[in-house]
Amino acid sequence: MEFFFNPRGIAVVGASPHPGKGGNIIISNLQKGYEGEIYPVTPRHQEVNGLKCYDHILAVPDPVDMAIVYVGAKLVPQIIRDCGKRGIGGVMLQSAGFSESGPEGAEIQAEIAETAAKAGVRIWGPNCMGLVDAVNKNVFSTVAPAIWSAGMTGGNVSLIVQSGMLAGAFLIDIMTHGGRGIAKACSIGNKMDVHECDILEYLLNDPDTGVIGLYLESIVDGPRFVSLCKNAAKPIVVLKGGKSAKGAQAAMSHTASLAGDGAIVSGALRQAGVIEADDFFQMMELCETLGAYPSLPAERQNRVAVLTYSGGAGIVSADFFESYGLVLGELNQEAIEMLGQVYPAWMKPDNPMDLWPAVIVNGTIRVYNQAVKAACFDPGIDAIFAHCFVGGFDLEPDLPAMARMSRQAGKPLVCWITGERKAVHQFQVEAHKLKVPVFHEVKRCVECLSALLNQPQKGAATGFSQAADEREKLLGLLDGHKGGLDEYESKRILKTLEVPIVSEEIVGSTDEALTAARALGFPVVMKGVDPEIIHKTEANLVRLDIASEDQVPGVYEELRASMGEQGRVLVQAQISGGLELIAGLVRDPQFGPCVMCGLGGVFAELIKDRVFAAAPLNHEDALALMGRLKSQELLNGFRGGDPVDRDALAGVLLGLSRLGMAAPTVSQVDINPLIVANGKPVAVDATIVVEDLELNPV
Numbered sequence: 001m002e003f004f005f006n007p008r009g010i011a012v013v014g015a016s017p018h019p020g021k022g023g024n025i026i027i028s029n030l031q032k033g034y035e036g037e038i039y040p041v042t043p044r045h046q047e048v049n050g051l052k053c054y055d056h057i058l059a060v061p062d063p064v065d066m067a068i069v070y071v072g073a074k075l076v077p078q079i080i081r082d083c084g085k086r087g088i089g090g091v092m093l094q095s096a097g098f099s100e101s102g103p104e105g106a107e108i109q110a111e112i113a114e115t116a117a118k119a120g121v122r123i124w125g126p127n128c129m130g131l132v133d134a135v136n137k138n139v140f141s142t143v144a145p146a147i148w149s150a151g152m153t154g155g156n157v158s159l160i161v162q163s164g165m166l167a168g169a170f171l172i173d174i175m176t177h178g179g180r181g182i183a184k185a186c187s188i189g190n191k192m193d194v195h196e197c198d199i200l201e202y203l204l205n206d207p208d209t210g211v212i213g214l215y216l217e218s219i220v221d222g223p224r225f226v227s228l229c230k231n232a233a234k235p236i237v238v239l240k241g242g243k244s245a246k247g248a249q250a251a252m253s254h255t256a257s258l259a260g261d262g263a264i265v266s267g268a269l270r271q272a273g274v275i276e277a278d279d280f281f282q283m284m285e286l287c288e289t290l291g292a293y294p295s296l297p298a299e300r301q302n303r304v305a306v307l308t309y310s311g312g313a314g315i316v317s318a319d320f321f322e323s324y325g326l327v328l329g330e331l332n333q334e335a336i337e338m339l340g341q342v343y344p345a346w347m348k349p350d351n352p353m354d355l356w357p358a359v360i361v362n363g364t365i366r367v368y369n370q371a372v373k374a375a376c377f378d379p380g381i382d383a384i385f386a387h388c389f390v391g392g393f394d395l396e397p398d399l400p401a402m403a404r405m406s407r408q409a410g411k412p413l414v415c416w417i418t419g420e421r422k423a424v425h426q427f428q429v430e431a432h433k434l435k436v437p438v439f440h441e442v443k444r445c446v447e448c449l450s451a452l453l454n455q456p457q458k459g460a461a462t463g464f465s466q467a468a469d470e471r472e473k474l475l476g477l478l479d480g481h482k483g484g485l486d487e488y489e490s491k492r493i494l495k496t497l498e499v500p501i502v503s504e505e506i507v508g509s510t511d512e513a514l515t516a517a518r519a520l521g522f523p524v525v526m527k528g529v530d531p532e533i534i535h536k537t538e539a540n541l542v543r544l545d546i547a548s549e550d551q552v553p554g555v556y557e558e559l560r561a562s563m564g565e566q567g568r569v570l571v572q573a574q575i576s577g578g579l580e581l582i583a584g585l586v587r588d589p590q591f592g593p594c595v596m597c598g599l600g601g602v603f604a605e606l607i608k609d610r611v612f613a614a615a616p617l618n619h620e621d622a623l624a625l626m627g628r629l630k631s632q633e634l635l636n637g638f639r640g641g642d643p644v645d646r647d648a649l650a651g652v653l654l655g656l657s658r659l660g661m662a663a664p665t666v667s668q669v670d671i672n673p674l675i676v677a678n679g680k681p682v683a684v685d686a687t688i689v690v691e692d693l694e695l696n697p698v
Contacts, residue, residue: 084119391420
C-alpha cells in the first residue's frame with residue numbers, strides 16, 4: 001500500500017491543459033503540495049501546466065510508483081496491462097462508468113479486475129476521489145482546488161469514505177469552515193480491489209493518524225474487519241449506510257427476520273470495539289473528540305463538572321447526562337472552598353457551576369480559570385464541560401489557560417460555544433490548535449464526551465480451533481439435508497454441541513405416545529413435527545398442558561390429521577414458568593456466521609430486544625453479548641424470578657458459534673423459546689436451516 005500513500009513519482013493518465021477538467025485538477029492539486037515527480041500522460045498535448053507530457057505510460061521515466069487514471073472506462077484495461085509491463089504497482093482509478101453505471105460497466109470492471117490480478121497491479125477505486133493527505137500536503141484527487149484556500153489544516157483524524165462525491169464535498173466543508181483538520185481522507189469508490197480493510201490496516205500503523213472514521217455502504221471482509229478493529233490501539237468510528245434494507249424477506253427463522261434491519265452490523269461493530277455514528281458530522285465530531293484525548297487515566301469514571309454562564313443551560317446539560325451514561329460529579333470540600341474565593345458570599349458553589357454571579361464580581365477569565373482549577377484538583381471529577389460565549393457580555397474565557405490546566409490534570413475539556421459569528425469562528429480555530437473539542441449543540445457535546453469516557457474495552461481477536469471429531473460428527477448429521485430440519489432433528493444436532501434440550505421422545509402411535517408421556521411425567525406437551533412446517537404454533541401443531549393419559553390418544557390423532565397424516569408427533573416434558581429467551585445463528589454475507597441472543601417467546605418480534613456478534617466467540621465474547629441486552633433486569637431475576645446462569649447461557653451461544661464455523665451449509669438456526677428453568681436455559685423448540693455451500697460462504 002505504500003506506493004499509494006508515498007509514491008516517488010506519479011503518472012497522470014488522462015492529463016488535460018484545460019482548467020476545470022478532471023485531468024487538469026489532478027495535475028494542479030499535485031503541483032501545489034506533492035514533492036515527487038509528476039508525469040502527465042496524454043497523446044494530445046506536449047505539456048500540461050508547464051510539465052512535459054508523455055504519449056504513453058510505457059514512455060514515462062523513473063521514478064514512478066503509481067498512476068492516477070482519469071480516462072473513459074473502455075480504455076482502462078489496456079492501461080492496466082501497460083502499467084504492469086512498466087512495473088507500476090498501484091493504479092488510482094478515479095474515473096466513473098464502471099459497475100455503478102449498469103451491466104456494461106460491470107463487465108468492464110470485471111475485466112479490469114482480472115487484468116490487474118494477472119499484471120500484479122493493485123487498483124484503488126474506480127469511481128472515487130482518491131487521497132487527500134493534509135499533513136503532508138499530498139492531494140491525489142479531483143477534489144476542487146477550494147480545498148487549499150483554508151490552508152489545508154492538518155489534524156490526526158483519518159477518514160475512509162466509500163462515496164466519491166460525498167468525500168469531496170465533505171472535505172471542502174471541513175477544510176473551509178475552519179476549526180477542523182484531518183490527517184488523511186481516502187475515497188475508495190467501488191472497491192474493485194483495494195477496500196476498507198487494506199486502508200484501515202495501513203492507517204492503524206500511520207504515525208500521522210490518531211483516530212479513524214469510516215463511511216461504508218458495504219464491508220468486503222467482515223471477519224478481517226472485526227479482527228483489525230479488535231486489535232486496534234486507535235479509536236475507530238463507523239457510519240454504516242444501508243442498514244435499513246431488509247435482507248431477510250424469505251427468512252425461515254425468527255433469528256434471520258430479526259437480523260434484517262442492521263442489527264448484525266451494529267452487533268459486529270460493537271463486538272469489535274467500534275463506536276457507531278448515525279450521521280456524517282456526528283462521525284467527524286466523535287473522531288475529533290477521541291483524537292483530542294488519545295490517552296486518559298485508566299482509573300476514571302464518568303463524573304463531569306459543568307461550568308456555565310447560564311443556570312438554564314446547566315440544567316439542560318444535566319438532563320442529557322443520564323441517557324448518555326454520564327453523571328454530575330459531587331464537588332468535594334476543597335473544590336467548594338476554591339470556588340468560594342470567586343463566588344459572591346451569598347451563593348454556595350455547586351455542580352453545575354453557575355458562574356454568572358461570580359463573573360459579575362470578578363470577571364470571566366479569573367472565574368472560569370478558578371472553576372477549571374477547582375475541577376482539576378477535585379479527585380471526584382473526571383472531565384470538564386465548559387459553556388462559553390464570545391462576542392459580547394465580556395464573557396470571553398482564557399481558553400489556552402483552561403486547556404493547559406485540564407491536560408496537566410489528565411481531565412478532558414470540551415466546550416459548548418455560542419455567540420457572534422466571527423468571534424465563534426475564531427474561537428473554533430483557536431480551540432482546534434489547542435485540541436479542545438467545540439460544539440454548537442449541548443446534546444452533541446454530551447454525546448461525544450460520553451463516547452470519549454465510555455470507550456469500548458478492546459480485546460485481542462482470539463484464534464479459533466475446533467475438534468475434528470466434532471466437526472465430522474456435525475457434518476455427518478447434516479449430510480443429505482436441505483431446507484428446514486424439523487424440531488426433533490434440529491435438537492439432536494444441538495445436543496451434540498452441549499446445548500441443553502428438553503426431555504422428549506418422537507412417537508409413531510398412540511401407544512408409543514402414552515408410554516412416552518408416562519415416562520416423562522404429566523403434564524406434557526405434544527407437537528406435530530414436519531420439516532415443511534417451520535412455525536408450528538401458527539399451524540396449530542402445539543398442545544400444552546396435557547395432564548392425563550386419557551387426553552393423549554385424542555391429541556395424537558388431531559396432530560396427525562392436521563399434518564395430513566404426514567410428519568411425526570413429539571412428546572415433551574412441559575417446562576413451566578421461567579424467562580423465555582431466543583438464541584440463534586444467521587449467516588451474514590459480510591460477517592459470516594453470526595450468533596444472536598435476545599428476549600424470546602411471543603415477545604421475540606414484538607419487543608425485538610436482541611443482539612448479534614460475529615463468530616467465532618469465546619466465553620468472554622458470549623458474556624459480553626448477553627450483557628448488551630436491554631432486559632438486564634429480567635436476566636438478573638426480576639421480581640423474584642430466577643436469575644439466568646450466564647455461564648450456562650454462554651455455553652449455548654458458544655455451541656451455536658461452533659456450529660456456524662463447522663458447517664458452512666447451515667444458514668439459520670433458531671432456538672425459540674429457550675426457557676430458563678431454575679436458572680438454567682433449556683432449548684424447548686429449535687429449527688436448523690441448511691442451504692447449498694456456495695450460497696453461504698463463511
